[in-house]
Amino acid sequence: MTASFLATRLTMLVVTVLVASLGIYGAFMLAPGDPATLLVGGARKPDPAVLDRIRAEYHLDDPFFAGWWHWFSGCLHGDFGRSLVYRDSVGHLIGERAGDTFALVAYAAVLVLVLGTAIGTVAALRGGRTEALLTAATSGVMAVPTFIMSVLLIWVFAVELPWFPVYGSGTGFGGTLSHLTLPAVALAVSWVGYVAQVTRTSVRTELRGEHVETARSRGVPESVVIRRHVLRNASGPIFAVSGVGIAGLIATTAVAEQAFGIGGLGALMIDAALKQDLAVVQAVSLLFVVLFVAVNTVVDLVSAALDPRTAQGGSR
Amino acid sequence: MSAAAPLLDIRGLRIDLPTGAGSATAVHRVDLALAAGEAAALVGESGSGKSLTARSVLRLLPPGAEVHGELRFAGESVPGMSRTRLREFRAGEVAMVFQDPRAHINPARSVGDFLVEGLTAARGVPVREARRRVEAVLQEVGIPDAERRMRQRPGELSGGLLQRVMIAAALAAEPKLLLADEPTTALDVTTQEEVMAIVTEAREARGLAMLFITHDLELAAAVCDRVVVMYAGSTVEELPSGALHHGAAHPYTRALLASRPSVGDTASGLRAIAGRPLSGFEVPAGCSFAPRCPRARDACRTDTPLLRAAGTGTSACHYPHITEEAEQRA
Amino acid sequence: MSTAPAPVLPSAGRTPPVRRRRLDTATLAAAAVVGVFVLLALFGPLLAPHDPNAVDPLGVNAGSSAGHLLGTDDTGRDILSRILCGARASMAAPALVVLVSTAAGTALALCAAWFGGWTDRLVSGALDVVFGFPGLIMAVLAAAVFGPGLAAPVIALSIAYLPLVTRVVRAAALKERSLPYVSALGLLGASTPRIWLRHLLPNLAPLILVQATIGFGYALLDVAAVSFIGLGSQPPAPEWGLMVSNGAPGILTGQPQQSLYAGLMIVVLVIAVNLLGSGLSRRLPGGAA
Ligand SMILES: Nc1ncnc2c1ncn2[C@@H]1O[C@H](COP(=O)(O)OP(=O)(O)OP(=O)(O)O)[C@@H](O)[C@H]1O
Ligand SMILES: [Mg+2]
Numbered sequence: 001m002t003a004s005f006l007a008t009r010l011t012m013l014v015v016t017v018l019v020a021s022l023g024i025y026g027a028f029m030l031a032p033g034d035p036a037t038l039l040v041g042g043a044r045k046p047d048p049a050v051l052d053r054i055r056a057e058y059h060l061d062d063p064f065f066a067g068w069w070h071w072f073s074g075c076l077h078g079d080f081g082r083s084l085v086y087r088d089s090v091g092h093l094i095g096e097r098a099g100d101t102f103a104l105v106a107y108a109a110v111l112v113l114v115l116g117t118a119i120g121t122v123a124a125l126r127g128g129r130t131e132a133l134l135t136a137a138t139s140g141v142m143a144v145p146t147f148i149m150s151v152l153l154i155w156v157f158a159v160e161l162p163w164f165p166v167y168g169s170g171t172g173f174g175g176t177l178s179h180l181t182l183p184a185v186a187l188a189v190s191w192v193g194y195v196a197q198v199t200r201t202s203v204r205t206e207l208r209g210e211h212v213e214t215a216r217s218r219g220v221p222e223s224v225v226i227r228r229h230v231l232r233n234a235s236g237p238i239f240a241v242s243g244v245g246i247a248g249l250i251a252t253t254a255v256a257e258q259a260f261g262i263g264g265l266g267a268l269m270i271d272a273a274l275k276q277d278l279a280v281v282q283a284v285s286l287l288f289v290v291l292f293v294a295v296n297t298v299v300d301l302v303s304a305a306l307d308p309r310t311a312q313g314g315s316r
Numbered sequence: 317m318s319a320a321a322p323l324l325d326i327r328g329l330r331i332d333l334p335t336g337a338g339s340a341t342a343v344h345r346v347d348l349a350l351a352a353g354e355a356a357a358l359v360g361e362s363g364s365g366k367s368l369t370a371r372s373v374l375r376l377l378p379p380g381a382e383v384h385g386e387l388r389f390a391g392e393s394v395p396g397m398s399r400t401r402l403r404e405f406r407a408g409e410v411a412m413v414f415q416d417p418r419a420h421i422n423p424a425r426s427v428g429d430f431l432v433e434g435l436t437a438a439r440g441v442p443v444r445e446a447r448r449r450v451e452a453v454l455q456e457v458g459i460p461d462a463e464r465r466m467r468q469r470p471g472e473l474s475g476g477l478l479q480r481v482m483i484a485a486a487l488a489a490e491p492k493l494l495l496a497d498e499p500t501t502a503l504d505v506t507t508q509e510e511v512m513a514i515v516t517e518a519r520e521a522r523g524l525a526m527l528f529i530t531h532d533l534e535l536a537a538a539v540c541d542r543v544v545v546m547y548a549g550s551t552v553e554e555l556p557s558g559a560l561h562h563g564a565a566h567p568y569t570r571a572l573l574a575s576r577p578s579v580g581d582t583a584s585g586l587r588a589i590a591g592r593p594l595s596g597f598e599v600p601a602g603c604s605f606a607p608r609c610p611r612a613r614d615a616c617r618t619d620t621p622l623l624r625a626a627g628t629g630t631s632a633c634h635y636p637h638i639t640e641e642a643e644q645r646a
Numbered sequence: 647m648s649t650a651p652a653p654v655l656p657s658a659g660r661t662p663p664v665r666r667r668r669l670d671t672a673t674l675a676a677a678a679v680v681g682v683f684v685l686l687a688l689f690g691p692l693l694a695p696h697d698p699n700a701v702d703p704l705g706v707n708a709g710s711s712a713g714h715l716l717g718t719d720d721t722g723r724d725i726l727s728r729i730l731c732g733a734r735a736s737m738a739a740p741a742l743v744v745l746v747s748t749a750a751g752t753a754l755a756l757c758a759a760w761f762g763g764w765t766d767r768l769v770s771g772a773l774d775v776v777f778g779f780p781g782l783i784m785a786v787l788a789a790a791v792f793g794p795g796l797a798a799p800v801i802a803l804s805i806a807y808l809p810l811v812t813r814v815v816r817a818a819a820l821k822e823r824s825l826p827y828v829s830a831l832g833l834l835g836a837s838t839p840r841i842w843l844r845h846l847l848p849n850l851a852p853l854i855l856v857q858a859t860i861g862f863g864y865a866l867l868d869v870a871a872v873s874f875i876g877l878g879s880q881p882p883a884p885e886w887g888l889m890v891s892n893g894a895p896g897i898l899t900g901q902p903q904q905s906l907y908a909g910l911m912i913v914v915l916v917i918a919v920n921l922l923g924s925g926l927s928r929r930l931p932g933g934a935a
Contacts, residue, residue: 012774015771015775016774016775016778017778019775020775020778020779023779024787027787027788027791028791030791031791031792032792139917139920140917142920143863143913143916143917143920144913145867145870145871145912145916146871147870147871147874147875147887147890147891148890148909148912148913151890151893151894151897151902151905151906151909152906152909154894154897154898155897155902155905155906158898159897159898159900159902166898209419209422210414210416210419210420211419211420211421211422211423213376213414213420214412214414214420214421214422215422215433216376216406217374217376217406217411217412218406218407218411218433218434218438218485218489219402219403219404219405219406219407219408219434219438219439220407220433220434220437220438221403221437221438224433224437228422228425228429228433228437229422232422232424232425233422233423233424236424247780248780250780251780251781251782251783252780252782252871254782254783254786254875255782255871255874255875258874258875258876259874259894269783269786270786270875270876270877272790273786273787273789273790273877274794274876274877276790276791276793277790278790278791281786281787281790282787285783285786285787288780288783289778289779289780289783292778292779292780292783293778296778306424307424
């Protein structure tokens with residue numbers, strides 16, 4: 001991986017976050033009516049004195065960029081402002097909920113990586129009927145979005161077969177695991193399908209590779225051939241799509257949290273959006289965008305390191 | 317040829333490959349014997365089955381391929397080997413050098429990993445010992461800065477250098493037989509010469525036998541003791557290298573010799589062999605060369621000729637050219 | 647097509663000949679399923695046996711019966727009628743998303759590919775930024791700003807989907823632009839808009855159609871998800887995503903039918919759309935997988 005590749009990706013990360021923060025901050029300038037009214041929460045009739053205080057506190061009368069910088073630099077320091085609807089600091093609200101979201105996304109990410117690559121590899125190595133079956137299953141599952149999978153899982157594994165708790169996030173490691181299993185599966189399942197399919201095709205391609213034949217011609221044991229030549233060489237694309245999948249989990253965790261009543265960041269964002277509490281929505285969506293972009297960047301860097309061909313500008 | 321059991325003994329080899337509908341025969345009848353330390357060249361037009369023949373020695377055929385006939389290495393039947401024995405055999409007794417090192421060496425791993433793997437993963441040699449041996453072989457094939465090269469990726473090496481790496485990998489296994497499938501075709505002329513010189517030198521130093529596949533008849537005669545000619549999936553002639561130019565008895569071999577470009581030839585002086593080369597899949601009854609053969613007679617279209625002594629070598633032809641030299645001896 | 651005289655170039659009249667492969671059975675079946683859904687979107691209300699919003703306090707959460715083939719929901723509304731009438735609401739919003747993002751994305755892509763240089767860098771850079779913004783998050787943000795309802799999420803998703811279309815079309819347009827016939831047309835004095843409309847766009851159309859088909863699958867899922875979390879379609883609209891969430895409490899008490907049937911409609915349509923998209927893309931020149 002070249003230094004310039006690293007520099008480009010990091011610059012892109014910073015630029016994307018800056019522009020996204022401008023977009024997020026600017027969005028509520030677009031809002032119909034007075035932004036101050038929105039900050040109180042669109043539903044209620046505000047009192048003019050309160051509105052003035054809010055204007056001052058949020059620097060609403062400042063020029064756009066000054067106001068944005070005030071907000072954005074605050075966020076960088078961990079000061080996300082106050083929520084008038086929840087009557088709490090936004091930073092505190094986020095801090096309370098980040099743990100559940102992190103646990104859920106991490107759990108789902110493990111599922112995507114482990115199950116996705118395992119299913120794809122088995123399909124490619126076994127071939128024949130196993131492959132056809134797994135391919136059909138993974139394509140089917142890819143069309144089932146998180147919210148429908150949530151409902152299905154609740155119906156099958158919490159109501160018909162009462163194996164898992166339905167709502168909440170549980171306490172302790174065991175409790176968290178059992179509470180988060182269904183939501184993590186619901187969140188991960190379509191990405192598992194996707195990663196499995198990409199794994200299958202890239203393992204198949206690598207299996208046909210001439211360098212694999214060389215390894216076999218030298219008497220290298222088949223298990224080593226699979227690990228060091230087939231999987232090792234397929235790992236670039238596999239990791240790249242897994243990374244896109246994990247970033248995708250961050251984007252859709254809100255849906256799973258909502259469906260399973262988990263009080264994470266996603267649920268907070270939805271609740272705040274319903275109440276039109278813009279201070280919270282802005283902060284949480286900025287956080288999600290930063291995470292999303294950061295994961296994508298890390299994935300790009302790692303897959304470039306895994307596959308020297310992409311880092312050299314795709315020319316072999 | 318020595319009277320003792322040859323190192324490699326191929327008799328009546330037939331290879332059927334799976335096709336869309338059933339299977340088809342790609343290699344019909346190959347007879348070939350190679351003594352220890354001896355080098356034979358396998359020549360013939362594209363698609364004549366040279367690579368399949370060489371690969372069958374390592375059982376490195378496409379999945380579903382069926383091998384018939386006899387294929388013995390040092391008296392042991394190769395098709396009869398168990399999986400474990402086959403791995404051992406591949407790891408230590410026969411090594412193969414492929415045409416395109418860039419495709420045949422894993423681009424994602426370092427050159428050192430590639431070189432060492434044949435000893436560590438395949439033979440259980442400790443890594444340190446394997447590195448030591450590999451470095452020595454690298455020196456031998458003309459790669460002086462071995463340590464640096466081993467840290468590099470294949471993509472950072474030139475084609476000639478990579479082919480030396482491939483040869484070093486083969487030599488490091490200390491095999492008794494080297495299968496070289498057009499090892500220089502992908503290289504430029506000067507590099508070709510260097511690489512062939514390295515192979516010849518290493519072979520002489522180790523008493524290594526070689527089956528050398530090439531399209532270059534001159535090269536074949538220069539580096540090998542004998543030349544074996546294949547056409548449409550069968551061996552059609554075998555003769556000592558020295559007799560290639562004047563002692564070829566099979567019309568196909570003679571046509572190959574006539575069609576080969578050489579210095580001083582003008583374009584008009586080149587004689588291409590009339591007609592299209594056949595692959596093993598489409599051989600007619602009788603002699604497979606008959607449709608293109610200027611000397612073909614009725615018998616050629618009905619009876620399949622087998623290898624038998626003709627001139628200085630053996631030839632599968634009903635009406636071989638009998639050269640004066642051979643006639644005098646007879 | 648026939649209004650203007652064809653340029654005097656051999657075979658440059660329009661598309662360089664493309665080998666047409668026949669569509670396979672799976673693709674045809676998928677196309678048929680999508681066709682049925684489109685018919686439902688157009689004529690669903692005519693087929694509905696009941697008023698989709700007629701409540702029946704005496705017949706809530708009923709199972710299947712002759713009167714209510716798919717049963718009733720928690721307020722006694724006929725589920726079959728709601729599903730049939732919901733086709734339009736469920737498919738119109740994603741269709742709009744695809745229409746807007748495809749039209750705008752194609753225009754951006756053509757500008758970027760044609761003018762190159764700074765235009766290209768600006769468009770590509772801007773799209774990279776948009777790509778860093780997940781569609782669902784953008785939709786939630788928009789809903790927070792403009793209030794719940796489909797309008798805001800549709801606008802947000804249209805923007806979020808721009809990179810999807812633009813990247814692919816830009817790459818194809820660049821390739822097309824470099825073909826000799828395009829510069830030949832320029833030399834012959836054909837104007838830029840004419841080249842775009844009569845040559846570039848028709849040649850890119852199959853690719854754009856495939857992208858739009860694939861995009862529709864994504865958009866359908868995203869719009870339904872936004873409705874599911876309560877920020878899209880509002881009750882009592884018979885939209886499928888909203889029906890899945892309306893039915894969720896029923897699942898716990900053993901009445902999963904509303905969620906399941908509505909969810910099934912979404913999944914079947916998405917599978918059909920995906921199959922159709924990949925089937926069509928296989929028929930594109932050079933499209934093997
Ligand atoms: N994996 C395979 N699957 C199907 N057919 C094959 C395969 N490998 C080789 N063949 C066929 O077998 C025949 C002989 O192939 P082979 O590679 O041995 O020819 P060759 O003499 O080495 O030719 P070249 O000089 O081009 O390397 C050809 O007709 C080829 O098409
Ligand atoms: Mg060959």
